[in-house]
Amino acid sequence: MEPVLPQHNIALLNYPGAQLAALYGLKDMFEVANRLAEGQTNSVLKPHIVDLFEDTATHLHDLPTCAALIAPPSLSAEKHTGQGAVHHWIKTQHQKGALICSACAGAYLLAATGLLNGRTATTHWALKQEFSETYPSVQLNTDQLIVDEGDIITAGGVMAWTDLGLRVVERFLGPAIMLDLAHQLLIEPGRCEQRLFSAFRPELHHGDATILKVQHWLQTTFTTRVTVKGMAEHAGLTSRTFLRRFYRATGLNPKAYLQLLRVEKARRQLELTPKPVNEIAWAVGYEDPTAFRRIFLRIVGLPPGEYRKRFSVEAARQALER
The missing domain is CATH 3.40.50.880 (Class I glutamine amidotransferase (GATase) domain)
Incomplete structure (x- = not known):
């Protein structure tokens, strides 16, 4: 027995x-x-x-x-x-x-x-x-x-x-x-970070129409040299008032918000296009590709090149062909 x-x-x-x-x-x-x-x-x-x-x-x-x-x-x-x-x-x-x-x-x-x-x-x-x-x-x-x-x-x-x-x-x-x-x-053991998969979804339902106007403006101007002073001027507020209201509405300071927005745009280009990393950095508003790589790594958890190897459409296609 x-x-x-x-x-x-x-x-x-x-x-x-x-x-x-x-x-x-x-x-x-x-x-x-x-x-x-x-x-x-x-x-x-x-x-x-x-x-x-x-x-x-x-x-x-x-x-x-x-x-x-x-x-x-x-x-x-x-x-x-x-x-x-x-x-x-x-x-x-x-x-x-x-x-x-x-x-x-x-x-x-x-x-x-x-x-x-x-x-x-x-x-x-x-x-x-x-x-x-x-x-x-x-x-x-x-x-x-x-x-x-x-x-x-x-x-x-x-x-x-x-x-x-x-x-x-x-x-x-x-x-x-x-x-x-x-x-x-066929499950990869030891995965520990969720931020590799998370997308930036800005808070837009906070009820502050002035801050929302700035957020919509950033969607089209993020590729340019945007400053906090410029955001405040677009809102028609003093810098101090703008900073307080922006954080209250979005939960982020304007600089961090702009970085997240730019990195999210870069992620999509890394996933969907074969553009060189430096070109993508310039396209999303970073004049210094080295600074872009550093910020991308801090926010996403992987360097841009490694992110592309794991999450691009081309990488998915190659995996299906194996």
Whole structure:
């Protein structure tokens, strides 16, 4: 008779709007990891989908203690935050030692329990402002694809559930099995930065018509030598008043805003055109290509040339032909 291996119960939380591809994808990942781990480890993962709908939430206390809970992404416009019985169950599992995890908008469910208060977490970069306004006690860092706090792990983008799945496998089955799984499923292990994928989306719904006029003006003049003084003059404000109102409206100082706008335009040219990097630098308003490369690296996390190798249309075409 074969010995029964210790099981790590992994609860995959199915809530209203949860992405089913992630739920069943994670289940498949863990089952593949178990096959790869046969003979190499003394434990297995036991994934099971737990429904968090109102008519089932009262039965949560009947479930066994979990080694990990995972709130998957959601593609729904309405973010699910759960209710009392669900919150109590998640917090109870955490108190019993469960690893609490989320991917993308699944972080809303964790934040609603209060477990993320005072902690660093991540979610999809496009949700940054909304999430921060809803849960100001959470120290949000959407530059990171994975934030591992030891007992709580949050992942960023919609497809970051794959990265999260690898992290959970590494935690319970070890790094060797995790790497085998990554190779088997063709997932790049060790990705950690979300900013490589984030686009600059300026805040335009702040209600300050004067600042909005300047923002629209910058969309057409960013290639020229624009100064803060010039922006203030276009707004018809003193420099001091302009700086205060611009920051209040956009959350950025004008210089940082202009850099983000220029770098976003450069990213698109790197992705879609074969233009030399120096030419792109000049085209988006940088007279010094070296300064452009330095700013691009700081904002994006990769040098322009490396970014093109990874994210250009040509790079995608070549990958498909391999």
